[in-house]
Structures are given as structure tokens and as C-alpha cells.
Amino acid sequence: MQMTLTINGQSHSVDAPAAALLVDVLRDDLGLTGTHIGCDTSQCGACNVLVDGVGMKACTMLAAQAQGASITTIEGIGKSGGTLEALHPMQLAFREAHGLQCGFCTPGMVMAGMEMVRKHGTRLTPELVTHELEGNLCRCTGYINIVKAIVAGAAGMEASHA
Ligand code: FES
Ligand code: FES
Secondary structure, X not given: OEEEEEEOOEEEEEEOOOOOEHHHHHHHHXXXXXXXXXXXXXXXXXXXXXXXXXXXXXXHOEHHHHOXXXXXXXXXXXXXXXXXXXXXXXXXXXXXXXXXXXXXXXXXXXXXXXXXXXXXXXXXXXXXXXXXXXXXXXXOOOOHHHHHHHHHHHHHHHXXXX
């Protein structure tokens, strides 16, 4: 079916099966491969995006359902330019706190951090972040630096009004 999706502020016309998952359309039809697929059980959070600003696992939603919504992927945060200054504060915090190793889970973790800020404001505690990370899996880091990164990223968002 023909569908129109608004991704990172741009409108895209896509011809995809009615049952296509949002994550597959993002990756396969639009080339937005920063949104990862880490499981087939909706448990890993590697596919996290924002739908009208709200965190969502893109493997749990049909692309057709996303019509009319504004979708933000990891490619749509921060600014263009490839410099450190261009990074979104949550991305910068992951870099500075060494919140990643292989990086596979990282886009989903960054989007999860942004969702935590939406839900709880910028004064996140490590305990709250740990609780909220229940839906995100990382096979490398042991989570400690991810928690530090999200707490720091929240503070960075507050400081920069991101
Ligand atoms: Fe969506 Fe794992 S790919 S939760
Ligand atoms: Fe490798 Fe998280 S950094 S899965």
C-alpha cells in the first residue's frame, strides 16, 4: 500500500505491505539504519524511536499506523555537521561517559534516555534510570556507564534547553 510518513521533519511516500513494521520501513525503504533490530520479541529496545515525541519500539508498530504522526529517529536528533557541537546533549553524554562499547544498542539507548527526560524531566536519578532501562538490553557494557550517560544527558538537555 502507498503510505506517507513524516520522518525527522520530512515527508516520505513509501510503497510497502500493509503489515510492514515501522522499523523495517525505516531501515529498508528509507535507509535510516540507525534504528536497529536486536530481537524478535520486542524486548531489546534497539529500535526505539519517538512518535509525536513519545518513545516507542518501532518493531511494535505498523508503518501504516505511523501515518499522520511525526517520527523522530536517531538520525533526526542533534544538528548536521558531524562535529561534537552538532551532537544532541544525550548523544554527547554517551560519548563522554563511555556509555557504549560495540554501539549496537546505543541509538536505542539514546532515544530511551530522551523518553525518560520527557517522562520525568531532566532531574533523573541513577535509580530511576536503572528502573526505566528495563526495556533496553545491552550485551556489552554492564549498564553502569549507560546509566551515568543518561543522567548526564538529561542535565545537558536542561542546560541547553534541548
Ligand atoms: Fe524492537 Fe528489539 S528490535 S525491541
Ligand atoms: Fe554493545 Fe550495548 S554497547 S550491545
